[in-house]
Amino acid sequence: MRYPLLLLIAVFFLSASVQHLEAQTLDQSKHQFEKIFEKENQLNRFASYGKFKNIERLSFYPDTLPTWFFKLPRSTASTVYAIGISDPDLTPEDAVFQALHRAKSLAVLYNKSLVQYYRDVYTLDNVNGGYKSYGQRFDTYFKLKSTTKVDSSCFKMVQAHLTRYNEAVVLVRFTPPIADNSMVEQIATVGKVLYIETQVDNSFESQAEYEFITSHKNYLGVDISSHFTYREKGKRFLSISNFLGNTFDYPIYNYKYFNPGCEKNTDPLISYNGLWSIYAKKFLQQLTLETQETSVYIKNLDESYASETRNLVREKAIRNVQLQINGIEFGIDSLTFDLHVIELD
Secondary structure, three states: OOHHHHHHHHHHHHHHHHHHHHHHHHHOOHHHHHHHHOOOOOOOHHHHOOOOOOOOOOOOOOEEOOHHHHEOOOOOOOOEEEEEEOOOOOOHHHHHHHHHHHHHHHHHHHHOEEEEEEEEEEEEEEEEOOEEEEEEEEEEEEEEEEEEEEOHHHEEEEEEEEOOOOOEEEEEEEOOOOOOOOOOEEEEEEEEEEEEEEEEOOEEEEEEEEEEEEEEEEOOOOEEEEEEEEEEEOOEEEEEEEEOOEEEOOOOOOEEEEOOOOOOOOOOEEEOOOHHHHHHHHHHHHHHHHHHHOOEEEEEEEEEOOOEEEEEEEEEEEEEEEEEEEEEEEEOOEEEEEEEEEEOO
16 A cells, blocks of 8 residues: 555654754754743743734734624525635735635645545554553554646635735635536645654653644636745754745734633633634644544554564555534634534535
8 A cells, every 4th residue: 555655754854854854943042932832921022033024013902803703694595605824924915825825725635635644553562571661653644635627717706804914814615516517716725634643651741733734726827826834853843834935924923812702700711822823723622522423443453572562453444525614713822613524425
């Protein structure tokens, strides 16, 4: 099978990426990194996180997101709703353009996706000199992708909101075409997750990479593409956003968002890389976990030696699905989706 090979290749590139991330982190002083986690009420926060390019005045108050963000219209087989969110600190025009690109990409993905999921569980019991050690490693690779031919009449922007941080949040309605013969644009969207957990006795470490890769190509060959990556290892994280061939840099900051439907004195959601960063990560993470619950067992391989026992369990899931996001809820520094996964024939 080619998928275990793809998994090994993905693990190799993640390891290289993590090493690069660690090198960047070491270049920072401890003081610089710890400023991310300083208390919110310090008056010098604006100067601490670098300069915004397109925001003249910042507020300590969280941005109150509109109610439609938390309760989307219900999607059907003929109508799909999707939210797109831009990076922070863009001009309003650029923010709306990027948010629409992401909303259209997700709408196509929600309508019909091929899901591929693989999970290898390694277990090792070792006895050496009377000392017994126990270790486990979980390698998870998740991918969903979709390609659809469309034209401009398939999409309509229903709602829009601009946050305090110059992020555009848009709600798009997508009407999938019945036939693609006359369609003039092709939209391709890929979401990927690589998640590795390692435990040796009482020591535990995890690292992950979440990606969205999109391409909107018209009949003239013009390709509007993006590549968003969120990497984390322990408490360290790195967010990289590339759009139209440019890498967008924006300050690490305590971006705060509030749900107007919450009770009084509810803490806002905080994301140090903006709303899209946590939205994309949590969506892929939740979908991976839900796929894991319905995965298919493949192989159980035991190997026993004089001093150790090794065990490998492999799981997989491959299916076509339609996704419906009916609502979003904020938690403590997190968000969850009311996500309905419909398996297609």
